[in-house]
Amino acid sequence: MVEYESTSDTDLLLAGDGNNALTKLRIYLNNNSNRSRFDLRPLAHARVVRERxxxxxxxxxxxxxxxxxxSEAKAPYFGDEVIAHRALxxxxxxxxxxxxxxxxxxxxxxxxMVYDLKETQHREPCSKCQSLGQIKCRECFGFGDYACEKCQQGRIECCQFALCRRCRGEGSYLCDKCMGRIRVICSTCLTRGYIPCPDCAGFRFVLVWTKLHIRxxxxxxxxxxxxxxxxxxxxxxxxxxxxxxxxxxxxxxxxxxxxxxxxxxxxxxxxxxxxxxxxxxxxxxxxxxxxxxxxxxxxxxxxxxxxxxxxxxxxxxxxxxxxxxxxxxxxxxx
Structure with a gap:
C-alpha cells in the first residue's frame, strides 16, 4: 500500500457492510496509531474479488x-587398591x-556428566618416570644446585664510601643469597637432583582407568x-x-x-x-x-x-x- 499524506475523510471509509473484510480493514487502519501514514481513500472504492x-x-x-x-585417568598405585581389570x-x-x-x-x-569406569582400572608401570619413581628436578636440572643469578663471584658491587653500612668502603659485599659460594642449593630437591614422580608419587606404578563423558x-x-x-x-x-x-x-x-x-x-x-x-x-x-x-x-x-x-x-x-x-x-x- 502506498504512503500519502494523512486524511480525515472517515465517513466514506467506514461505510458499508460491517461484516465485509475491506470494511474491517478500513476500521482497523483508521483506529490504528499509524493511520496518518496511509491514504485510505483507495480502500473506499475497493471491491472484494474473492475470499479464501x-x-x-x-x-x-x-x-x-x-x-x-x-578419556584416560591416572592415580598413584599404593599397592592396596583392588584391581578388577575389564576391557572397555x-x-x-x-x-x-x-x-x-x-x-x-x-x-x-x-x-x-563424567563417569569413572572403575571396572576398567589396571596397574601399569609409570611412563612419566620410566618406573623409576623419580624424575629430574626441573629447577636445577639434576645438579642439586644452580648458579646464583644475584651476584658475581659471590659478591655484589656497591660503593666505595667508608661510611657505607654494606661494603664499608670496599666497593662490594658478600652475596646474601649464596653466601659467597657462587652456587645456590636447590630448595626443590635439596641437592638430590631428583624429585618424586608426580604421577606415581614415587611408587613406580600407576592405576589407569577410563572416564566416560556424556553430554x-x-x-x-x-x-x-x-x-x-x-x-x-x-x-x-x-x-x-x-x-x-x-x-x-x-x-x-x-x-x-x-x-x-x-x-x-x-x-x-x-x-x-x-x-x-x-x-x-x-x-x-x-x-x-x-x-x-x-x-x-x-x-x-x-x-x-x-x-x-x-x-x-x-x-x-x-x-x-x-x-x-x-x-x-x-x-x-x-
Missing amino acids: NLSGYIAHLSTLRESRWV ANIWDDYQFDQPTTTLLDGGKFKE WENHESIITLNGGNSNILPISVLKNSSEKSICFQFDDNWKTTQTIDNIFDTCWGLSHELQANICKSFQTQHHDKSGRIIRLYCMIEWLHIKQIDYTFGQESGNIHFVKDSCDNFIHFCA
Missing part, C-alpha cells in the same frame, strides 16, 4: 542429542546411566507452512496469533531404529508438504553422526488464515488476516 480460507501451520521441532567420548566395552550399548526425562533441558542448552544438548527449529506457501506470513505473526490450536504433539524417548516419518502416523489430514519440511529440517539440522538422538519433541499448531483478493481501479492485491494476541486483525497487502 487457508490453513496455517507452525511446527516446533526439538531434539535432545547425546554425545559420548572417553561399547560405550553406547554397554553402559547405561540415567538420562534426562524431558526433551527441553531446564536451565540451559546442554548438560554434561546432552538441545537442538530446536521452527517450520512454518501457511496456505501452501511458507512465505505468506512471517514466523513472528504466526507465533503471536491468538487463534492457534494444537493439532499434533509428540514428546517421548527416541530410538535409533525409529524414523521421523513414523511419528505422523496418528496425525490424519496433516499437510504432506509440512511433513516433508519437518523431515527435511530433522535431517539437516538435528541428525548428526557425532551423537545420538535420545528424545524428540514435535508440536504442530494450526491457525485459520483468510485471504481476501481485492481490486480498485486497475490495481489489485490481497490481504491475509489472522488474529493476534491483542485480538486485532493483522493485515498484509500485496
